[in-house]
Amino acid sequence: MTGVDTDVPSVVVPDDAFSRSPVGKARWRQRSGETLASALRRILIDEITSARAVIGDPDLERSEAIHMTRRCLKRVRSLWDVLDPLPGANRDGRVRQIRDAARLLAAARDADVMAAEARRLHERAEGRALQATERFLARCEQRARHAHLATPPFELVAARLRACEADARSLPTVFEGGRLLADSLVGAYRRGRRDWREIEDGAGGEALHDWRKRVKHRHHLSSIVPVVTVVTSRSIQTDLVQLGEFLGEEHDLAVMKARIEDDPDLLPVEDGREDLLELIARRRRKLAKIALELGSDLYALRTRAFERELEALRELC
Numbered sequence: 154m155t156g157v158d159t160d161v162p163s164v165v166v167p168d169d170a171f172s173r174s175p176v177g178k179a180r181w182r183q184r185s186g187e188t189l190a191s192a193l194r195r196i197l198i199d200e201i202t203s204a205r206a207v208i209g210d211p212d213l214e215r216s217e218a219i220h221m222t223r224r225c226l227k228r229v230r231s232l233w234d235v236l237d238p239l240p241g242a243n244r245d246g247r248v249r250q251i252r253d254a255a256r257l258l259a260a261a262r263d264a265d266v267m268a269a270e271a272r273r274l275h276e277r278a279e280g281r282a283l284q285a286t287e288r289f290l291a292r293c294e295q296r297a298r299h300a301h302l303a304t305p306p307f308e309l310v311a312a313r314l315r316a317c318e319a320d321a322r323s324l325p326t327v328f329e330g331g332r333l334l335a336d337s338l339v340g341a342y343r344r345g346r347r348d349w350r351e352i353e354d355g356a357g358g359e360a361l362h363d364w365r366k367r368v369k370h371r372h373h374l375s376s377i378v379p380v381v382t383v384v385t386s387r388s389i390q391t392d393l394v395q396l397g398e399f400l401g402e403e404h405d406l407a408v409m410k411a412r413i414e415d416d417p418d419l420l421p422v423e424d425g426r427e428d429l430l431e432l433i434a435r436r437r438r439k440l441a442k443i444a445l446e447l448g449s450d451l452y453a454l455r456t457r458a459f460e461r462e463l464e465a466l467r468e469l470c
Contacts, residue, residue, distance in 0.1 A: 183379040189330035205314040231373035242323035254313040264300035268293040285425025331469030365400035403440040
Protein backbone atom coordinates (compact mmCIF):
# COMPACT_ATOMS: atom_id res chain seq x y z
CA MET A 154 0.00 0.00 0.00
CA THR A 155 1.25 3.50 -0.73
CA GLY A 156 1.64 5.96 2.09
CA VAL A 157 -1.63 7.52 3.19
CA ASP A 158 -1.94 10.81 5.03
CA THR A 159 -3.60 9.89 8.30
CA ASP A 160 -2.73 13.06 10.18
CA VAL A 161 -6.18 13.25 11.71
CA PRO A 162 -6.33 13.23 15.54
CA SER A 163 -9.47 11.13 15.87
CA VAL A 164 -8.27 8.32 13.62
CA VAL A 165 -5.92 5.74 15.03
CA VAL A 166 -4.90 2.43 13.54
CA PRO A 167 -8.15 0.51 14.06
CA ASP A 168 -8.72 -2.85 15.67
CA ASP A 169 -9.63 -5.49 13.16
CA ALA A 170 -13.21 -6.67 12.88
CA PHE A 171 -12.66 -9.53 15.31
CA SER A 172 -10.65 -7.90 18.09
CA ARG A 173 -13.81 -7.44 20.18
CA SER A 174 -15.64 -10.48 18.89
CA PRO A 175 -16.74 -13.04 21.48
CA VAL A 176 -16.05 -15.64 18.79
CA GLY A 177 -12.54 -14.38 18.15
CA LYS A 178 -10.45 -14.41 15.00
CA ALA A 179 -9.05 -17.90 15.66
CA ARG A 180 -12.52 -19.44 15.39
CA TRP A 181 -12.94 -17.86 11.96
CA ARG A 182 -10.16 -20.10 10.69
CA GLN A 183 -10.64 -23.55 9.24
CA ARG A 184 -9.66 -26.19 11.79
CA SER A 185 -7.42 -29.17 11.17
CA GLY A 186 -9.43 -31.96 9.54
CA GLU A 187 -12.39 -29.67 8.89
CA THR A 188 -13.75 -29.07 5.40
CA LEU A 189 -14.30 -25.47 4.35
CA ALA A 190 -18.02 -26.21 4.10
CA SER A 191 -18.13 -27.41 7.70
CA ALA A 192 -16.06 -24.42 8.80
CA LEU A 193 -18.43 -21.93 7.16
CA ARG A 194 -21.45 -23.54 8.79
CA ARG A 195 -19.74 -23.73 12.20
CA ILE A 196 -18.56 -20.11 12.09
CA LEU A 197 -22.07 -18.92 11.23
CA ILE A 198 -23.55 -20.80 14.19
CA ASP A 199 -20.76 -19.59 16.50
CA GLU A 200 -21.40 -15.95 15.62
CA ILE A 201 -25.14 -16.26 16.19
CA THR A 202 -24.78 -18.02 19.54
CA SER A 203 -22.12 -15.54 20.61
CA ALA A 204 -24.40 -12.63 19.77
CA ARG A 205 -27.08 -14.20 21.94
CA ALA A 206 -24.59 -14.67 24.78
CA VAL A 207 -23.48 -11.04 24.57
CA ILE A 208 -26.98 -9.58 24.52
CA GLY A 209 -27.84 -11.68 27.58
CA ASP A 210 -24.69 -10.88 29.58
CA PRO A 211 -25.75 -8.88 32.67
CA ASP A 212 -22.17 -7.79 33.36
CA LEU A 213 -21.85 -5.81 30.13
CA GLU A 214 -22.83 -2.16 29.86
CA ARG A 215 -25.90 -1.79 27.66
CA SER A 216 -24.05 0.29 25.08
CA GLU A 217 -21.23 -2.26 24.92
CA ALA A 218 -23.63 -5.20 24.59
CA ILE A 219 -25.50 -3.47 21.78
CA HIS A 220 -22.29 -2.56 19.96
CA MET A 221 -20.81 -6.05 20.16
CA THR A 222 -24.07 -7.72 19.19
CA ARG A 223 -24.52 -5.57 16.11
CA ARG A 224 -20.95 -6.30 15.03
CA CYS A 225 -21.66 -10.01 15.34
CA LEU A 226 -24.79 -9.59 13.24
CA LYS A 227 -22.86 -7.82 10.47
CA ARG A 228 -20.52 -10.78 10.26
CA VAL A 229 -23.51 -13.13 10.24
CA ARG A 230 -24.99 -11.24 7.29
CA SER A 231 -21.70 -11.62 5.42
CA LEU A 232 -21.79 -15.36 6.01
CA TRP A 233 -25.40 -15.63 4.90
CA ASP A 234 -24.39 -13.94 1.66
CA VAL A 235 -22.04 -16.88 1.07
CA LEU A 236 -24.46 -19.58 2.17
CA ASP A 237 -27.70 -18.17 0.78
CA PRO A 238 -27.85 -20.61 -2.20
CA LEU A 239 -28.00 -23.59 0.18
CA PRO A 240 -31.28 -25.31 1.06
CA GLY A 241 -32.56 -25.18 4.62
CA ALA A 242 -35.18 -23.67 6.89
CA ASN A 243 -36.60 -20.19 6.29
CA ARG A 244 -34.59 -19.72 3.12
CA ASP A 245 -36.50 -16.61 2.06
CA GLY A 246 -36.31 -15.00 5.50
CA ARG A 247 -32.80 -15.74 6.77
CA VAL A 248 -31.29 -12.32 6.13
CA ARG A 249 -34.50 -10.55 7.12
CA GLN A 250 -34.39 -12.32 10.48
CA ILE A 251 -30.90 -10.95 11.14
CA ARG A 252 -31.82 -7.50 9.87
CA ASP A 253 -34.85 -7.36 12.15
CA ALA A 254 -32.75 -8.34 15.17
CA ALA A 255 -30.27 -5.57 14.38
CA ARG A 256 -33.03 -3.00 13.94
CA LEU A 257 -34.29 -3.59 17.46
CA LEU A 258 -30.95 -2.18 18.66
CA ALA A 259 -30.44 0.44 15.96
CA ALA A 260 -31.86 3.54 17.67
CA ALA A 261 -29.71 3.16 20.78
CA ARG A 262 -26.59 2.33 18.78
CA ASP A 263 -27.13 5.26 16.41
CA ALA A 264 -27.51 7.61 19.37
CA ASP A 265 -24.32 6.26 20.94
CA VAL A 266 -22.44 6.78 17.68
CA MET A 267 -23.74 10.33 17.41
CA ALA A 268 -22.55 11.10 20.93
CA ALA A 269 -19.14 9.54 20.25
CA GLU A 270 -18.69 11.57 17.06
CA ALA A 271 -19.78 14.73 18.88
CA ARG A 272 -17.12 14.01 21.50
CA ARG A 273 -14.44 13.65 18.84
CA LEU A 274 -15.51 16.88 17.18
CA HIS A 275 -15.36 18.67 20.51
CA GLU A 276 -11.81 17.42 21.07
CA ARG A 277 -10.83 18.80 17.66
CA ALA A 278 -12.69 22.12 17.88
CA GLU A 279 -11.07 25.52 18.34
CA GLY A 280 -12.29 29.08 18.72
CA ARG A 281 -16.00 29.67 18.23
CA ALA A 282 -16.60 26.05 17.28
CA LEU A 283 -15.52 24.94 20.76
CA GLN A 284 -18.66 26.30 22.43
CA ALA A 285 -20.87 24.92 19.67
CA THR A 286 -19.44 21.42 20.01
CA GLU A 287 -19.76 21.55 23.80
CA ARG A 288 -23.48 22.35 23.60
CA PHE A 289 -23.99 19.79 20.86
CA LEU A 290 -22.20 17.06 22.80
CA ALA A 291 -24.38 17.63 25.87
CA ARG A 292 -27.55 17.29 23.79
CA CYS A 293 -26.30 14.18 22.01
CA GLU A 294 -25.44 12.49 25.29
CA GLN A 295 -28.88 13.32 26.66
CA ARG A 296 -30.56 11.86 23.59
CA ALA A 297 -28.44 8.73 23.83
CA ARG A 298 -29.64 8.16 27.40
CA HIS A 299 -33.25 8.53 26.26
CA ALA A 300 -32.69 6.17 23.31
CA HIS A 301 -31.44 3.44 25.62
CA LEU A 302 -34.51 3.81 27.82
CA ALA A 303 -36.69 3.25 24.74
CA THR A 304 -34.78 0.21 23.47
CA PRO A 305 -36.94 -2.95 23.27
CA PRO A 306 -36.15 -5.67 25.84
CA PHE A 307 -33.05 -7.63 24.95
CA GLU A 308 -35.07 -10.83 25.21
CA LEU A 309 -36.80 -9.89 21.96
CA VAL A 310 -33.40 -9.77 20.28
CA ALA A 311 -32.39 -13.09 21.86
CA ALA A 312 -35.61 -14.70 20.59
CA ARG A 313 -34.86 -13.65 17.03
CA LEU A 314 -31.31 -14.94 17.40
CA ARG A 315 -32.61 -18.33 18.53
CA ALA A 316 -34.65 -18.47 15.33
CA CYS A 317 -31.56 -17.46 13.34
CA GLU A 318 -29.60 -20.27 14.95
CA ALA A 319 -32.27 -22.78 13.96
CA ASP A 320 -31.99 -21.55 10.37
CA ALA A 321 -28.21 -22.01 10.46
CA ARG A 322 -28.38 -25.50 11.97
CA SER A 323 -30.73 -26.60 9.19
CA LEU A 324 -28.01 -26.07 6.56
CA PRO A 325 -26.38 -29.09 4.93
CA THR A 326 -22.85 -30.03 6.01
CA VAL A 327 -21.59 -31.03 2.57
CA PHE A 328 -21.44 -28.45 -0.22
CA GLU A 329 -18.92 -26.61 -2.43
CA GLY A 330 -17.67 -24.20 0.21
CA GLY A 331 -14.78 -22.86 -1.85
CA ARG A 332 -16.94 -22.04 -4.84
CA LEU A 333 -19.57 -20.28 -2.73
CA LEU A 334 -16.98 -18.27 -0.80
CA ALA A 335 -15.14 -17.28 -3.99
CA ASP A 336 -18.39 -16.23 -5.70
CA SER A 337 -19.36 -14.07 -2.74
CA LEU A 338 -15.90 -12.49 -2.55
CA VAL A 339 -15.90 -11.67 -6.24
CA GLY A 340 -19.35 -10.12 -5.91
CA ALA A 341 -18.24 -8.02 -2.94
CA TYR A 342 -15.16 -6.87 -4.85
CA ARG A 343 -17.08 -6.07 -8.03
CA ARG A 344 -19.63 -3.94 -6.18
CA GLY A 345 -16.95 -2.27 -4.07
CA ARG A 346 -14.86 -1.43 -7.12
CA ARG A 347 -17.92 0.04 -8.84
CA ASP A 348 -18.62 2.21 -5.77
CA TRP A 349 -14.99 3.36 -5.63
CA ARG A 350 -15.01 4.39 -9.30
CA GLU A 351 -18.30 6.27 -8.88
CA ILE A 352 -16.86 8.17 -5.93
CA GLU A 353 -13.71 8.97 -7.90
CA ASP A 354 -16.03 10.45 -10.54
CA GLY A 355 -17.60 12.72 -7.94
CA ALA A 356 -20.39 10.70 -6.33
CA GLY A 357 -20.85 11.09 -2.58
CA GLY A 358 -23.50 10.53 0.06
CA GLU A 359 -25.05 7.09 -0.32
CA ALA A 360 -22.25 5.95 -2.64
CA LEU A 361 -19.75 6.36 0.20
CA HIS A 362 -22.05 4.52 2.59
CA ASP A 363 -22.56 1.68 0.11
CA TRP A 364 -18.82 1.43 -0.43
CA ARG A 365 -18.25 1.13 3.30
CA LYS A 366 -20.64 -1.85 3.47
CA ARG A 367 -18.88 -3.56 0.55
CA VAL A 368 -15.48 -2.97 2.15
CA LYS A 369 -16.55 -4.52 5.45
CA HIS A 370 -18.17 -7.44 3.66
CA ARG A 371 -15.01 -8.05 1.65
CA HIS A 372 -12.94 -8.00 4.83
CA HIS A 373 -15.20 -10.47 6.63
CA LEU A 374 -14.98 -12.94 3.75
CA SER A 375 -11.24 -12.45 3.22
CA SER A 376 -10.71 -13.42 6.86
CA ILE A 377 -12.12 -16.91 6.21
CA VAL A 378 -10.07 -17.77 3.12
CA PRO A 379 -7.85 -20.71 4.18
CA VAL A 380 -5.36 -20.49 1.29
CA VAL A 381 -2.77 -17.79 0.64
CA THR A 382 -3.80 -15.33 -2.08
CA VAL A 383 -2.52 -11.88 -2.99
CA VAL A 384 -6.05 -10.45 -2.81
CA THR A 385 -6.89 -11.69 0.70
CA SER A 386 -3.48 -11.35 2.39
CA ARG A 387 -3.11 -10.10 5.94
CA SER A 388 -1.90 -6.71 4.73
CA ILE A 389 -4.94 -6.42 2.46
CA GLN A 390 -7.20 -7.27 5.39
CA THR A 391 -5.52 -4.63 7.56
CA ASP A 392 -6.00 -2.00 4.86
CA LEU A 393 -9.65 -3.00 4.42
CA VAL A 394 -10.25 -2.52 8.14
CA GLN A 395 -8.67 0.92 8.03
CA LEU A 396 -10.64 1.92 4.94
CA GLY A 397 -13.84 0.75 6.62
CA GLU A 398 -13.07 2.93 9.65
CA PHE A 399 -12.49 6.04 7.53
CA LEU A 400 -15.67 5.45 5.53
CA GLY A 401 -17.59 4.69 8.72
CA GLU A 402 -16.64 7.99 10.29
CA GLU A 403 -17.50 9.84 7.09
CA HIS A 404 -20.95 8.24 7.10
CA ASP A 405 -21.52 9.02 10.77
CA LEU A 406 -20.68 12.67 10.11
CA ALA A 407 -23.02 12.72 7.10
CA VAL A 408 -25.84 11.45 9.31
CA MET A 409 -24.91 14.02 11.95
CA LYS A 410 -25.07 16.85 9.39
CA ALA A 411 -28.52 15.71 8.24
CA ARG A 412 -29.80 15.51 11.82
CA ILE A 413 -28.55 19.01 12.63
CA GLU A 414 -30.18 20.44 9.52
CA ASP A 415 -33.47 18.58 10.03
CA ASP A 416 -33.80 19.24 13.77
CA PRO A 417 -33.34 22.93 14.73
CA ASP A 418 -33.58 22.07 18.44
CA LEU A 419 -30.49 19.87 18.27
CA LEU A 420 -28.28 22.93 17.77
CA PRO A 421 -29.97 26.30 17.12
CA VAL A 422 -28.29 28.87 14.89
CA GLU A 423 -27.51 31.08 17.88
CA ASP A 424 -25.62 28.20 19.53
CA GLY A 425 -23.13 27.95 16.66
CA ARG A 426 -24.78 25.63 14.16
CA GLU A 427 -22.88 27.01 11.15
CA ASP A 428 -19.53 26.70 12.95
CA LEU A 429 -20.23 23.05 13.69
CA LEU A 430 -21.42 22.32 10.15
CA GLU A 431 -18.22 23.79 8.75
CA LEU A 432 -16.14 21.63 11.10
CA ILE A 433 -18.07 18.57 9.93
CA ALA A 434 -17.64 19.49 6.26
CA ARG A 435 -13.86 19.89 6.59
CA ARG A 436 -13.55 16.56 8.34
CA ARG A 437 -15.67 14.75 5.74
CA ARG A 438 -13.57 16.13 2.89
CA LYS A 439 -10.43 14.89 4.62
CA LEU A 440 -11.88 11.42 5.20
CA ALA A 441 -13.12 11.07 1.61
CA LYS A 442 -9.69 12.03 0.28
CA ILE A 443 -7.94 9.45 2.47
CA ALA A 444 -10.49 6.77 1.54
CA LEU A 445 -9.96 7.32 -2.17
CA GLU A 446 -6.20 7.04 -1.74
CA LEU A 447 -6.62 3.71 0.04
CA GLY A 448 -9.16 2.57 -2.51
CA SER A 449 -6.75 3.18 -5.36
CA ASP A 450 -4.61 0.37 -3.91
CA LEU A 451 -7.34 -1.98 -2.74
CA TYR A 452 -9.51 -1.79 -5.86
CA ALA A 453 -6.91 -1.34 -8.60
CA LEU A 454 -7.33 -4.83 -10.07
CA ARG A 455 -10.02 -5.46 -12.65
CA THR A 456 -12.66 -7.81 -11.31
CA ARG A 457 -11.67 -10.60 -13.69
CA ALA A 458 -8.06 -10.42 -12.49
CA PHE A 459 -9.27 -10.49 -8.88
CA GLU A 460 -11.35 -13.55 -9.66
CA ARG A 461 -8.37 -15.38 -11.19
CA GLU A 462 -6.47 -15.01 -7.91
CA LEU A 463 -9.17 -17.12 -6.20
CA GLU A 464 -8.91 -20.17 -8.46
CA ALA A 465 -7.27 -22.27 -5.71
CA LEU A 466 -10.06 -21.34 -3.31
CA ARG A 467 -12.72 -22.56 -5.74
CA GLU A 468 -11.30 -26.07 -5.64
CA LEU A 469 -11.93 -26.46 -1.89
CA CYS A 470 -15.01 -28.23 -0.58
